[in-house]
Amino acid sequence: MSPLLLIWYVSLLLAGAALALMLVLIALRLVSRHREVRDAERRRQLVRELLRGESLSPDHLKGVPSTLITDTFLDLIRLVRGEERDLFVEQAAELGVAQQLGRRARSPSARTRLVAVQSLAQFHDEDSLRRLHASLEDRNQDVRLAAALSLAEGGRSDNIHALVERLGLGTEQDSMMMVTLFRVVAEDRPEEIKALVLNSGTNLQARLAAVEALASTGDYSLVPAITELALAASDDSEELPRYLRALGTLGHPAGSAAIMDGLSRPSMSARAAAAGAAGRIRLYDAADRLAELLNDSEWWVRFRAAEALIRLGKSGVGRLREAACLGTPVAREAAATVLAEHGQRL
């Protein structure tokens, strides 16, 4: 057979196979339609019963597929809070939902495992915890991170230093979910997260995530350490603006040295972040420097400086008015427009 004929026959074979497969899928869809309608009705019935607060026994649910029971409970658990949620979780545990999730957490599909591991966070029995610990060794890094987060939400997280190593946090895994994980752990064990910031061996991304997690908790004890880190950071480094933003979020005046320093850094991101932080902290000593920054070559710096001056109140607004009348054209535009935006007269 010539190569040209081979092309022809291969194309016929592939097109025929694709069409045959499609016909099978259409037939399967027709068959599954009936099952889907039946399951949707069962699900509606189940939701109605659960929302009425009825206690459902395994006998009552005989014939209802366990996957349907599990999925219905998970949806309801996500939708409600407080006592109602606890009741659903308790009932789900009695009906074997946690065991079903445990089985799913061993599925060959990473997507199924991930959902199961995320859902297991609701259950605190020993089997579920064992399963979550086992999932920390999962071959998929998203599943590993989800398992760590589920354990942390149940207050059963491993030592965070060990987790950073084990999950490759900050090295193989840059997800912002790392901030969520550290934030959850910091609720119970803030010292561990602080140690991540202070330990010089911690990789940069993990340290930055730890700083951001702690900044949102409002724990002031780290302000001096973050200030030192910011002062030591190089001009064009990625971490400098993030340290400065964290100091702004913490809002403690002890960070002022780093913020004042940041206002004069050559890096645009650092100056803009420092201006934002100065406004949040209401750093009155920075007012003159902020007024100078209204003439900065970078729009973001001018904007953040003008916003910061507004936050400083009367003294800041005074400087904006002065710049709007007497400043350079660039500073005049920034000052006058931001004053107008905030409903302040010139």
Add this chain to the structure above:
Amino acid sequence: MNGQVFASVSLAAEIIALLIVLAGLAQVLLYIVQLGFAGWALHKRPPAMSSAALWQRYGDLAPPVAIIAPSYNEELTIVESAKALLALHYPDFEVIIVNDGSRDATLHVLVEAYGLKPIQRYHDLAVQCRPIRGIYANPGVPRLIVVDKNNGGKADAINAGMNVARAPIICVIDADTLLEPDALIRAVRPFVEEPIKTVAVGGTIRIANGCRVEGGRVLEARLPRNFLALVQTVEYLRAFLMARLGLTEMRALMIISGAFGLFRRSAAIDVGGFSHNTVGEDFELVVKLHRHMRDKKQDYRITYIADPVSWTEAPETLKILGNQRARWQRGSLETFFKHRDMFLNPRYGRIGFLGMGQVVVFDVLGPLIEVAGYILVPLLWLLGLIAFDYVLAFIAVIFTFGLFLSVGSLVLEEVQLRRLPRARDLAILTLIAVVENFGYRQINNFWRIKGYWQFLRKQQGWGEMTRKGFQRP
């Protein structure tokens, strides 16, 4: 002597036919590789979570997004579009509608509907755009900002929106794009999971013709009743599910549609925003981003994800569809030739070889060779210069492999995503996937050749696109 001439002519004819078949085969093989990669990407994609679960997981981490909707003469639909955009489910977003010097009452209807007043807003001038005449807002509708500017085209309007935006992520859409309520929170996932590397993300665009639309939302997905819109449904499925997903998996995605794409604002500004001198500005922006990041030797991601869905109105007449396809072809050629130094340039790695390579195969050479094949292969066979095997091989690379790829995309959709509501819809689209190869494909190639001609004549402008509005329930 005559025999020798005939043999020489016959040899030349065989070489021409062989080149046509080989070029077609190269296209088919590239598509099959894309289909394989797309299948793998769908298999290993993260789970499709419910909106509630997404909110729970990403609610605190999702970065602020500015949605930029350029609009030109959209007075009939703009209020409904704005209403739908403002009702999106996302923690922190603003909607910037840019009235690009409309000649109708687009601005007036927005001002009336939302009680807007002129405001002062300190904004950047980082990317080039025509003068902004005014900015309008209402404190009672804090998420909405309307920018009124001199007419300058779509790219210019998006650039104006980019200047006015303050969020780190911009979402560029068409004024008539319908976003699903959770589209943003789904689309933002790469910016949360790979926050440093991700610079752009594209989502899926589906055809809204025939769907039940109310209040700017698709309430019920239905297939179009118009044949051309049905064919485009198959085309969009193939383009997004096979080509974009496959290329993303190969890390060589070259286009994010201007109808629904998210960009890191700073990265888009670094490359000068959308270019004015091309009708393929969305394609060109992505190529510029690749070039910029590779020149800076930075690790980065430009990604397409299948989950976030937006809907758009597809042309239903040959004239409008032809204009659109000619324009797309012209845009591809403009972008390719503007950045031709990247092609096969080792400095640009897989983008130079694979990304630009597939542009050459599909967009630069593809239509020319296919049209040459339609004319030459039957002619040479009728003249007795080539064997019938060449005709069969040409039919294979054009029709039967084309059918395989279209149906293959549908199989992928059904096995992995299952978004078509009824078995009947699957059957109809399968039929269309077969039928489109006979007639429509050839007309499409004619339009692409027209685009080639416009490119060579350096014709500018967008042509006509008449909106008939989405179907009411």
